[in-house]
Amino acid sequence: MLVISIQSQVVHGHVGNSAAAYAVQAEGVNVAAVPTTLLSNHPRYPSLRGRVLETELVADLLRGIEERDLVDEAAVLVTGYLGSPGNAAVVADFVERALVRNPKLVYLCDPVIGDDGRVYVAEGILDVLRHRLLPAAKLTTPNRFELELLAGLTIADAQGLRAACGALVGQGRIDVVATGCTLADTPEGQLETILCADGRLSRFATPLLPIRPFGTGDLLTGLIAAHLAKGEATEVAVRRAVETTFAVLVRTQKAGTAEMRLVPLPPPGREP
Numbered sequence: 001m002l003v004i005s006i007q008s009q010v011v012h013g014h015v016g017n018s019a020a021a022y023a024v025q026a027e028g029v030n031v032a033a034v035p036t037t038l039l040s041n042h043p044r045y046p047s048l049r050g051r052v053l054e055t056e057l058v059a060d061l062l063r064g065i066e067e068r069d070l071v072d073e074a075a076v077l078v079t080g081y082l083g084s085p086g087n088a089a090v091v092a093d094f095v096e097r098a099l100v101r102n103p104k105l106v107y108l109c110d111p112v113i114g115d116d117g118r119v120y121v122a123e124g125i126l127d128v129l130r131h132r133l134l135p136a137a138k139l140t141t142p143n144r145f146e147l148e149l150l151a152g153l154t155i156a157d158a159q160g161l162r163a164a165c166g167a168l169v170g171q172g173r174i175d176v177v178a179t180g181c182t183l184a185d186t187p188e189g190q191l192e193t194i195l196c197a198d199g200r201l202s203r204f205a206t207p208l209l210p211i212r213p214f215g216t217g218d219l220l221t222g223l224i225a226a227h228l229a230k231g232e233a234t235e236v237a238v239r240r241a242v243e244t245t246f247a248v249l250v251r252t253q254k255a256g257t258a259e260m261r262l263v264p265l266p267p268p269g270r271e272p
Contacts, residue, residue, distance in 0.1 A: 016037070034065065140175075161196065223237075
């Protein structure tokens with residue numbers, strides 16, 4: 001079992017592959033992690049070191065993946081934060097080659113664009129997502145803002161969510177996992193992750209905690225990919241990923257840390 005994961009990497013914290021790779025391995029699945037950035041930390045910290053990786057370097061790493069025959073071995077291919085339009089283009093080239101080479105490969109596109117009404121990716125990436133990556137994907141994991149932006153629709157209720165997912169399905173056969181949803185009928189104090197497959201909604205609600213660490217979407221996507229690689233049905237994979245992500249958030253709240261606490265807390269009486 002192997003997941004190929006193409007997204008950002010940080011030294012401190014857990015976003016991109018720095019969240020997803022550990023999650024995949026913890027589920028007993030091998031991961032080939034390809035970075036699109038190498039940064040000291042999440043950009044919302046007061047300072048930031050490192051850079052978006054050069055397109056030529058990303059393309060070279062992806063060629064290395066092919067030369068090691070990892071595309072043939074992989075069950076799931078994940079793409080996340082791409083960093084630049086040039087990186088987006090070479091990643092799209094790789095995705096297209098990989099799906100031809102291994103037709104059984106499940107492509108999961110996490111369309112990392114923005115959140116809270118703010119787009120934070122470079123101009124040109126959105127076009128590659130809309131016209132090349134999403135049409136190739138079997139599954140996508142946008143947050144509510146990203147789904148609204150991609151579909152060109154406002155989501156207020158379940159009917160609106162179906163309509164927005166339908167707009168993406170119009171680009172090809174794709175299931176949608178919408179994250180961070182609070183709809184008109186979402187119970188108070190709850191947050192929902194909603195799978196839309198063939199127009200049917202499967203809704204997974206968890207208590208809304210008073211914390212918001214970076215990288216929860218990357219963690220969730222990595223966990224979904226791991227469960228899919230193990231042959232689990234999409235609905236089961238999403239449910240288990242939601243449960244594990246919520247457990248990590250509870251652990252993080254208990255630890256009082258700003259970053260997600262991926263590693264379990266030590267037993268009582270032992271120092272972390």
